[in-house]
Amino acid sequence: MTLNPTSPPSAPPFAWAPVCALRDILPGLGVCALVEGQQVAVFNIGGQVYAVGNRDPFTGANVMSRGLTGSYTRGDVSRVKVTSPLLKHAFDLETGESLDDPTVQLPTYAVRIEGGDVWIGSAV
Template sequence: MTLNLNTHSTPSLPSWQRVCGLADILPGLGVCALVEGRQIAVFHVAGRVCAVGNRNPFTGADVISRGLTGSYRSGDAEERPKVASPLLKHTFDLATEQALDHADMTLPTYSARVEGGEVWIGLVD
């Protein structure tokens, strides 16, 4: 009999997938990437890359990658990137996944990085 006394779970490390070249995403716009069966909206905003789920939780439509990007300031905080869905214009913080107009709605967020001009998305199972 084997007894495992280790009760601490180890967080999974992301599995990185190349999705496109950074030059393929115009600044201020998004693209949709199909990564391991998931539609992921990838945005090039404010000099960085952000990745969120492409499905709008309000409508169920896969349209977030076609949303309008911008920024907002909450209180005295620094400007944060956001996207407005092209349907019904619900807005989401691209860094925290939170809907800005409905506290109970979110988008999944994914780790994103740029290496050698290529955009990589990190998935955790």
């Protein structure tokens, strides 16, 4: 889905693009959206929405929105992850950091829910 960015009133440092209604993303699953020419994987995990780049940095394929989501523990903190459907590399959904190779990372995007719609922010 390609949408032209607009700015909701509460979002100064980003160009915000509406991508879909929150109800359109099934819990635990992802969808792909095109924001500012970039494919973005958007996930709904327990009502919390995360957005990362859709391109798997290990294979170059745009498949992260089809990845499996889950949780892992770092220290005493439970965190959420997505695992690529191709080579099964896992990434932290908050930071984009690879759990297999700390030198690799997915880009992350700001997310807002306004009026039941998901907005993705990209740096201006």
